[in-house]
Amino acid sequence: MTQLPLRAQLASALGRTAATLSRVTGRGDGSVIGGRVGLMLEPDLLRKLAADRKLVLVSATNGKTTTTRLITSALQELGEVATNAFGANMPAGHVSALSHAKQAPLAVLEVDEKYLPEVLDTTGASVVVLMNLSRDQMDRAAEIWLLAQKWQRALTGKNTHVIANCDDPLVTWGASTASRVTWVSCGQPWKEDSWCCPRCGGPLDRKGDDWACRECSFRRPEPAWLLDDDAVIDPARRRWVLDLQLPGRANRANAAIALATSEAFGLPVERALPRLREVRSVAGRYTTVERDGRALRLLLAKNPAGWLEAFEVSDPSLPIILSVNAQGPDGRDTSWLWDVDYRVLRGRPVYVTGERRLDLALRLDVAEVPFQLCDTFEAAVNLRPPGRVDVIANYTAFQRIRAEFGRAV
CATH class of the missing domain: 3.90.190.20 (Mur ligase, C-terminal domain)
Incomplete structure (x- = not known):
């Protein structure tokens, strides 16, 4: 890792101190306050901390924290990984996570859907994971099709590898401008926010996880990875039984995304999957x-x-x-x-x-x-x-x- 400039080093150190004090005094886990202090002293701290790392950004309405944990667990097979394990998913949380693992060559960061364009532009992440979009925090977040449109613009012209859930039409539309996309079919049980085509507004015909617009050419891409009940089918059409400790279909979908992301880093399923099977809970979920x-x-x-x-x-x-x-x-x-x-x-x-x-x-x-x-x-x-x-x-x-x-x- 390149040595940080002196101002950035000081900002990072003081941020870590603030985080430690927050934990010791019982005010919180320190994952936000440390980043806020660091950014006050060095507004460009996130960019400096992200430099020279292979970085994954994970964004979705649901499942971000769990998928971030699963990807992190898998990539630890390759070395130290910086991550915001407790879900502080805005820039202050990202700064805190990267400050606490200054020498980690890899980083996996959960990112709030609304902040993804800003964080991608700042960090230049090489991999972006997009899983689902549905209504959430309606007093704060824009309409979800506007979020997908912002994703589109953020990915345009970037040399970014996107891992995306092709079963969600909004995610597919949001990822459509990326230079490289690995499509994963991991389901979309909640369909109430995506009955209309995000490209033209026409009705979507849906059969199972497949979908296509009646009025334009927008349709579900062919997936390279496929969630098949309790297993994942990889691009070579090999079937891998997941056998996770985390319960439910949603976590099997998260694991499918994590395996596709791991392969993007050169980590094969046979090395990544045992790591996923070790995860039992995520920031208190399922505990x-x-x-x-x-x-x-x-x-x-x-x-x-x-x-x-x-x-x-x-x-x-x-x-x-x-x-x-x-x-x-x-x-x-x-x-x-x-x-x-x-x-x-x-x-x-x-x-x-x-x-x-x-x-x-x-x-x-x-x-x-x-x-x-x-x-x-x-x-x-x-x-x-x-x-x-x-x-x-x-x-x-x-x-x-x-x-x-x-x-x-």
């Missing part, structure tokens, strides 16, 4: 924690597509606690709750908590799902006898629960 004889499995769901995935992982035989907030990181607009089909919860004991528990309670009442309203998460837990319980929470509610258990990873 089971204990409290007074109750085994609580923590699931994150931030938007309608995420709730669909969480329901697929959740055990229908278990009671379930639902917690919803509407702070800045969540988006303050909770109207998306009405896009989630909660009828799947009928017949289960359901407990509702969080700052916006009344919003969720109304939605469940309309869906005719019986529930019990609880003032706090602790009160909801105490209503259950010892045994297993599933917990689904959106972002800040999830982080608050996780903090109660010592930020379980």
Whole structure:
């Protein structure tokens, strides 16, 4: 790695100190404050820290943190990897991650969809991973077709290798201007945001994961990689059984993307896949924690597509606690709750908590799902006898629960 200029070295060192103080004083994990301090002292710090590294940027509405973890785990086969493991996915978080692994020749960074053009331009990343686009944080984010359009513009003229999910029409459109694309078919269970062609506005004909516009030539590209139930089929048409510890179809899709990305770095499946199988939880997601004889499995769901995935992982035989907030990181607009089909919860004991528990309670009442309203998460837990319980929470509610258990990873 090239030696950083003195100002950048100082900014990076002070940022790491701020991050350490944040952790020691219990104010947070330091993954944001350290980067903010560094950028205040050296506004071009991200560019300087990214120089001379082989860098992957991972962006999507759902699954960014998990896919970043899986790619990082695989690429560690090649050497040290810098990464923002806890999901601080804006420039301050990227600076903090790169500062803490100054000599790592590889870096895998989760990037907020809205910030991807800026971060790509700043870092000159050689690989970009694009997985899905759906409605999220509607008070903050633009319409998702505008995000896809920004991706298009950001990739135009760049010598960037894109790994993209061809089953999502918006992602396909967003990646269409890239100089090189590896298409991966990993599914799109949530289709409510992509029934119209992003190129011309015409209707899309959809059959399974295949799709094509009726009114123009825009259609699903032929994938090089294919998720096939519990296995991945590679470009040589070899079938690899995934056998992951992470549960659910969404994580198998994330693994398919991770394997395609690993190959872009020259890492074959037979070396990457064992690394993916070692991952058991991601920043608290899928972790089971204990409290007074109750085994609580923590699931994150931030938007309608995420709730669909969480329901697929959740055990229908278990009671379930639902917690919803509407702070800045969540988006303050909770109207998306009405896009989630909660009828799947009928017949289960359901407990509702969080700052916006009344919003969720109304939605469940309309869906005719019986529930019990609880003032706090602790009160909801105490209503259950010892045994297993599933917990689904959106972002800040999830982080608050996780903090109660010592930020379980």
